[in-house]
Amino acid sequence: MTKKYQIEIPEEALEQTDFQPGDRLALSVNHKQIDVRPSRVIDQLPQIAFWWYALPAAVATLVFYAFFRERNTVRPIPLTGSDYSLANGTMILGVISGLILFITTFIVEKVRKNGPTKDFYWRSLPPLAIACGLIMIFSFSAIFWLLGQMFNDARFDLYTTTVFAFVIIAAVNYLMINLAMTLTSGVVTNLLTIMIIGGMLFSMLTNSSRDWWKHNFSFLGTAENSASLQFNVTLIFSGLLMMTLVDYLFVNLQKRYRGRRVLVLRLLLYMLSACVASIGLFPNDPQFHVLHDRVSMWLVYIMLILIVLIRWILPEVTRQFLILSYVMGALMGLEYIVFKLSYYLSLTAFELLEFGLAFSWLLLLLQNIENLARFGHNLFLVEITPTQDGDK
Known part of the structure; x- marks a missing residue:
């Protein structure tokens, strides 16, 4: 029974x-x-009709075909390694088409109040769109670099290349529509992680100096590095994307948890986001050196303040997260002491280790806030009762 x-x-x-x-x-x-x-x-x-992503892809593909027909009347089109290649053509048109569809879908979902998009502020759209655009550029660059290594000097005729372009752009369009329809705090956290890690790796791989690590981590953002623009733009929009995520999380969090403590947590996270963006806005060049160093120190101070105060400003903080916070704070302090009192750690190694610990802890903090925001205002008390015919 x-x-x-x-x-x-x-x-x-x-x-x-x-x-x-x-x-x-x-x-x-x-x-x-x-x-x-x-x-x-x-x-x-998400219910995505075929023509929503196929029709814009067809328009972009026609532009691709017309451009390459004009530029390449006889020669086959290279996969990578040229200004007029499949990689560059699909990256430009794919990013433009994907961003237009992402923005359009976000607006439509917001106006209709469908799905999770309705909980985002309108001011969240620009940083989200720019972050998606940067991630698409990083992704296109990495994927086509890998394909270029696998199929060295591969070339295709115009018609084959056009078919490839349509498939790639259609896939990008579908992913961007799907992203706009399923946008949540968890998705934004993933975007933030991919953007920061991907942007920094991209800058490390494409910079002009292979010995950048002998200077310091901030060297990637200086004028001496050819990839400084990618590095600084990544930091600027990572800070804006973090503000967007904090904005979204606290809309739901403050429906249940009110008071000064939550407000202090929100303001500290805003300040942390502003510091991340400012480090990219004021690179470690001679004219901004002093300001860059001060902003970097403010970033460290805010992190330490957050770790010390987390017991009182994070609602329903768990004992495990408190212990983890204090351990990470102690490790960051220990690394600073070792760096200052010995030559065991180089400046670059010290900065990378501090960044890794701080960023990992920040992601855990945002995850805790996300759980509170998700289950806080949507929590209903119910009771499980046996039915009268339960033993039949």
Whole structure:
């Protein structure tokens, strides 16, 4: 005999879904949590019509075809390694087409109040769009660099190249539409991580000096480095994207947790984001050297203040996160002492280790805030009761 139980769903909770009385739903157990979803998997996925991404891709492909037909009447088109290559053509048109569709989908979803996009402020759109554009550029560069290594000096005729261009641009369009329709704090956190790590790796790989690490980490943003623009732009828009994420998280967090402590946490995170952006805005060149160093120190001070005060300003902080915070703070302090009192660590190694610890802790903090924001205002008390025919 199998026992059966029932859960009464509050009307306020039901109004936030598309469920109707009598619907057949699917129930799953995930990490000791019960999830109730539509019974058809397709109903859980964004519904993106084929022409939404194929038609813009076709327009972009026509531009690609017309341009290369004019420039390359006889010669086959190289995969990479030329200004007039498949890599550069699809990157430019793919980024433009993808960004237009991302912005359009974001606006439509926001106006219709559909999906998670409705909880973002309008001011979040510019940094999100720019971050997506930069990530697409990094991704195109990395993927085509890899393809260039695998298929060295590969060339194709105009018609084959045009087909490749259509497939690539259509795929980018689909991903950007899907991203705009499923945008959440977790997605923005992933964008922030990819943008910072990808931008820095891109700057390290493409800079003009292979001995940059003998100077310091900030050398990547100086005028002596040919890839300084990528490095500084990455930092500037990483700071803006972090502000966007903080904005979004605290909209929901402050629906349940109010008071000065949460406000202090929000202001400190805004200041931290501003410092990250300012380090890119004022690179370590002679005219900005003093300001660059001071902003960098402010960044360290704010991190330390956050770690010390986290017990009081983060609602429902767990003991595990407190211990982890203090351990990371102690490691950062220990590294500083070792760097100052000995020659064991170079300046670059010290900066990279400090950045790794600080960024890892910051991601954990944002994850904790995300969990509080997600479960705080959408939390409803229910009771599991056995049904009368539970033993039948």
